[in-house]
Amino acid sequence: MASDVESFGESGASYYTEEESEEEWEEPKLNYIRMRNDLLEILKEDFASCITIHPKFVALGTHWGKIHILDHEGYRIQEKEFSGHKACVTGITLDGSGEYVASCSDDGTVVISGLYSDEHNQKIQLERPVKSIALDPNFSHSSSKQFVFGTERLILSEKAWLRGSKQTILHQGEGAVRKLKWRGQLIAWANDNGVKLYDTKQKRRIQHIPRCGAVSDTSSTVTGRIEMGNRAQLTNNDEEDGIRCEISPAHIAWKDDTNILIGWAYDIKICEIKERPSRSDLRIRTKYCVIKYMFQTDFLCCGIAPLGEQIVAFAYVEEEDDAGGDCVSSVSGSLKAVDDVVVKPRKPHTSAARPQLRILEANPVDKKSYIEVSRDALSISGYAGYRCADYSLEFNDTELLVVSPKDVVIAKRRDEDDHVSWLLETHQYKEALGAVKVFGKRLKKHTLTEVGLKYLSYLLSRGKYQDGAELCLIVLGKNRMLWEETIEEFRKANRTAIIAPLIPHEDFALPASCYDLVLGDLLENNHEDFVTLLDKWSCKLYNITTMITRLLKYIDENGKKKMLLAALAKLYAADQRYDRALSIYLQLQHPETFDLIRKHNLFGALQENILPLMQFGGSTAIELLLDNMDYVPIDKVVARLENKPGYLHQYLTALFARDAHLGSEYHGLQVRLYAEFDRARLLPFLKSSNYIPLEKALQICEKRNLIDEQVFLLGRMGNASRALSLITDLENDISRAVNFCKEQNDDMLWDELINKSLDKPEFIRVLLENIGTHVDPIKLIRKIPNGMKIPGLRDALVKILQDYSMQTALWFECKKIVSADVLTLMRKQLRIQQRPLYVDDDSVCDACGRSLFSCTPGSPSSIDPSFHVLVCFFCRHLFHDSCLQGQDRGTCSVCRGKVRQLSMLTGN
Numbered sequence: 001m002a003s004d005v006e007s008f009g010e011s012g013a014s015y016y017t018e019e020e021s022e023e024e025w026e027e028p029k030l031n032y033i034r035m036r037n038d039l040l041e042i043l044k045e046d047f048a049s050c051i052t053i054h055p056k057f058v059a060l061g062t063h064w065g066k067i068h069i070l071d072h073e074g075y076r077i078q079e080k081e082f083s084g085h086k087a088c089v090t091g092i093t094l095d096g097s098g099e100y101v102a103s104c105s106d107d108g109t110v111v112i113s114g115l116y117s118d119e120h121n122q123k124i125q126l127e128r129p130v131k132s133i134a135l136d137p138n139f140s141h142s143s144s145k146q147f148v149f150g151t152e153r154l155i156l157s158e159k160a161w162l163r164g165s166k167q168t169i170l171h172q173g174e175g176a177v178r179k180l181k182w183r184g185q186l187i188a189w190a191n192d193n194g195v196k197l198y199d200t201k202q203k204r205r206i207q208h209i210p211r212c213g214a215v216s217d218t219s220s221t222v223t224g225r226i227e228m229g230n231r232a233q234l235t236n237n238d239e240e241d242g243i244r245c246e247i248s249p250a251h252i253a254w255k256d257d258t259n260i261l262i263g264w265a266y267d268i269k270i271c272e273i274k275e276r277p278s279r280s281d282l283r284i285r286t287k288y289c290v291i292k293y294m295f296q297t298d299f300l301c302c303g304i305a306p307l308g309e310q311i312v313a314f315a316y317v318e319e320e321d322d323a324g325g326d327c328v329s330s331v332s333g334s335l336k337a338v339d340d341v342v343v344k345p346r347k348p349h350t351s352a353a354r355p356q357l358r359i360l361e362a363n364p365v366d367k368k369s370y371i372e373v374s375r376d377a378l379s380i381s382g383y384a385g386y387r388c389a390d391y392s393l394e395f396n397d398t399e400l401l402v403v404s405p406k407d408v409v410i411a412k413r414r415d416e417d418d419h420v421s422w423l424l425e426t427h428q429y430k431e432a433l434g435a436v437k438v439f440g441k442r443l444k445k446h447t448l449t450e451v452g453l454k455y456l457s458y459l460l461s462r463g464k465y466q467d468g469a470e471l472c473l474i475v476l477g478k479n480r481m482l483w484e485e486t487i488e489e490f491r492k493a494n495r496t497a498i499i500a501p502l503i504p505h506e507d508f509a510l511p512a513s514c515y516d517l518v519l520g521d522l523l524e525n526n527h528e529d530f531v532t533l534l535d536k537w538s539c540k541l542y543n544i545t546t547m548i549t550r551l552l553k554y555i556d557e558n559g560k561k562k563m564l565l566a567a568l569a570k571l572y573a574a575d576q577r578y579d580r581a582l583s584i585y586l587q588l589q590h591p592e593t594f595d596l597i598r599k600h601n602l603f604g605a606l607q608e609n610i611l612p613l614m615q616f617g618g619s620t621a622i623e624l625l626l627d628n629m630d631y632v633p634i635d636k637v638v639a640r641l642e643n644k645p646g647y648l649h650q651y652l653t654a655l656f657a658r659d660a661h662l663g664s665e666y667h668g669l670q671v672r673l674y675a676e677f678d679r680a681r682l683l684p685f686l687k688s689s690n691y692i693p694l695e696k697a698l699q700i701c702e703k704r705n706l707i708d709e710q711v712f713l714l715g716r717m718g719n720a721s722r723a724l725s726l727i728t729d730l731e732n733d734i735s736r737a738v739n740f741c742k743e744q745n746d747d748m749l750w751d752e753l754i755n756k757s758l759d760k761p762e763f764i765r766v767l768l769e770n771i772g773t774h775v776d777p778i779k780l781i782r783k784i785p786n787g788m789k790i791p792g793l794r795d796a797l798v799k800i801l802q803d804y805s806m807q808t809a810l811w812f813e814c815k816k817i818v819s820a821d822v823l824t825l826m827r828k829q830l831r832i833q834q835r836p837l838y839v840d841d842d843s844v845c846d847a848c849g850r851s852l853f854s855c856t857p858g859s860p861s862s863i864d865p866s867f868h869v870l871v872c873f874f875c876r877h878l879f880h881d882s883c884l885q886g887q888d889r890g891t892c893s894v895c896r897g898k899v900r901q902l903s904m905l906t907g908n
Helices: 040-044 235-239 415-423 428-442 450-462 465-475 480-492 498-502 513-524 528-538 544-558 560-574 578-588 593-599 605-616 619-627 634-640 645-659 664-677 680-688 692-702 709-717 720-731 733-743 746-758 761-770 777-783 793-833 899-905
Strands: 003-006 028-033 048-053 058-062 067-070 076-082 089-095 100-105 109-114 120-123 131-134 147-150 155-160 165-172 179-183 188-189 194-199 204-210 251-255 259-277 287-307 310-316 318-320 333-335 351-353 358-361 368-378 392-395 400-403 407-413 868-871 878-880
Touching: 003 899, 028 368, 040 067, 048 089, 048 100, 048 400, 048 407, 058 089, 058 100, 067 259, 076 155, 089 120, 089 179, 089 578, 100 131, 120 259, 131 179, 147 188, 165 194, 165 310, 179 251, 179 368, 179 560, 188 251, 188 259, 194 259, 194 287, 204 259, 204 287, 204 400, 204 619, 251 392, 259 310, 287 358, 310 392, 407 634, 428 450, 450 465, 450 480, 465 498, 480 498, 480 513, 498 513, 498 528, 513 528, 513 544, 528 560, 560 578, 578 593, 578 605, 593 605, 605 634, 605 645, 619 645, 634 645, 645 664, 645 680, 664 680, 664 692, 664 733, 664 777, 680 709, 692 709, 709 720, 720 733, 733 746, 733 761, 746 761, 777 878
Parallel strands: 003 368, 089 131, 251 287
Antiparallel strands: 028 407, 048 058, 058 067, 067 076, 089 100, 100 109, 109 120, 131 147, 147 155, 155 165, 179 188, 188 194, 194 204, 251 259, 259 287, 287 310, 310 358, 318 351, 333 368, 358 368, 392 400, 400 407, 868 878
């Protein structure tokens, strides 16, 4: 997108209106600043003719022959002004270290001046104008002190043997040398026929790059890979002569040591210096030049410079004065082949348009075309009256200098700060904030807070309060003043509810007045958020007394609402007025009642509030009562809930589940409560409790006709016969009767069941099928009346026989197992008894503890006559016979545990 740079301030980017779509936004590639200060005073009285740039300063030559040394902001550097010329300075250059400045003039003078020393200062006077000059980049450190300058000849000057100078003509005969550039060992110069290259090391000219349409030196014409295009548009010498070298001189720029850029009129060439073995000596490598890219443009080139892999071309553009006249075509962002650009000679009725800086890229596909990346039109003072030759472009690694007779403009590649500034100018605040996060400390002008505040202001101005509130967390950080100002903006817009949940309240806090303001606003407009924030915020953040007063006033004026009463209770609790808080919670039956009681040990209030707590608390209330039986005894609870049997049943059930022995005196009462409220759990309770008054429980069950419970109670009371009657007579359930008899395991009860079943064939069949393992079936069979028809009798008898057969088989198998085990154990015992018993001199009596043998020292072992008999048991215990006198010799005394008694009898 072409952009017009109307003014040169901190940024030369153009401004965009809100109506422009995002597709039209294209960020400029360069940032422009007009050099001011002392330079403006200089150019009021003089005109800039040429300039050169160093990282620390610039050197400016003027039409009146002056050389000014300025810093990059346009201020004079003291005592750095030279007046060695009497006419226009046509060329100016610096050595690589910036210690010497060389200049030339139309008055035929060449002056070399030291900025820090005058030891090697020189002044050469010639009889013809000097158009260009270049210092050896290593001039200040070189002993030869070489430099070149151009008239109609290219002359190399160097220090001679005896403090003089030696001048060598490198080239002549092709017109004035108007441009000189020295890089490393190579010198590039331009005359009327083209650009030539000279190798100072090999002292030979290595290449001639002809100007399009010019007659070249055939002995040195470029033989590169790209041939010259067919310029059908320039078919006669008149048109070519219309763009003379004086009007549009050549411009040369070294990109690096091996690449050179050439801009001349409508042509741009990119050349590369290469090496190859010498034809005369293969050991020597010589340099040659190849044109990599060559294309034509729709503008006159009045300066060229590298910008990374791109090219910056200073474009001189003509426009028609007449309406409907031809205008300069725009090729922004598109491919243009050389043949597609119609080059039109300047007409008498045309005037110069604003000059442009265009950024171009060589087309890698078609090497005769280019891609225009961007163009910026510059507002140069007096541009309408300038010619192409009045402009020039110089550069270094960081900036470009655009020079006109009355203006010097610095163009810098836009940095991170410029990118952020452009995003802000085009209202791309979100992208700008993201860029600030990415660039971080590399930014010098912009900060996260500054960009974020602009974005926040933009969002609020468009009513995007939700997005703005979320942005506050990122932008405002821990800046209390910014938070207060932002909250006030939301409050004035009646959007407090949006910002409120995001206000910091944990590791970072605002003044209490800020939280009071927010809560007060929400109390008036949004009760839900008011209550939510009271739950979320610590009570230390706001003034509790103030909030209680405001809330009471609001309730008095607008009526009681459950939500606000709960909030009031919370505030009372925070203010340590727990009695009021508990009273409100109980009134509201609020679930936080129990947490309040536990947290603040309000157990003393439980006795007076048992029933209210049970009414809404349920199991939670019961658990609280059971946990605090020291404050609320069981008797108190039972008394309070006496008229509420449902609540009483729940309490006693939970009490029994916690400890079956607690409240045992109320187990009789629990029977009635279970029978009334939980019939299914009555029987398990009767089976679990040992404190139930059985007679009373039986009466309750009889009254309610609870058969199962009666059967259990009668069985537990020892009245199994009556229990059996209930089963057989009332329930008519023979299966249950059989199971009941099995549980009781009483032969008399079986007999009673048999007698009750004799007139019931179905009962007899069930008994025949189940009685075989508990009662002799013959007993039942003998009592069956003759002639009674019993359904399923055959199957029942078969089952009896099967059960009997199974029992018999089981008995025999068990007998085999037992017999085998007995035999195995007997064999084991026999093996043990057959093992030998080893007795030696160290063996002692297990009763008295003395040696079994009496030995005299130094004599062989012999048995003491008093211990002439030894007794040995199969358990391997040994005794003196005398130690077992009066004892049972049938078993071992040690194994019987009577060793101590025997030792006492023997006096040991």
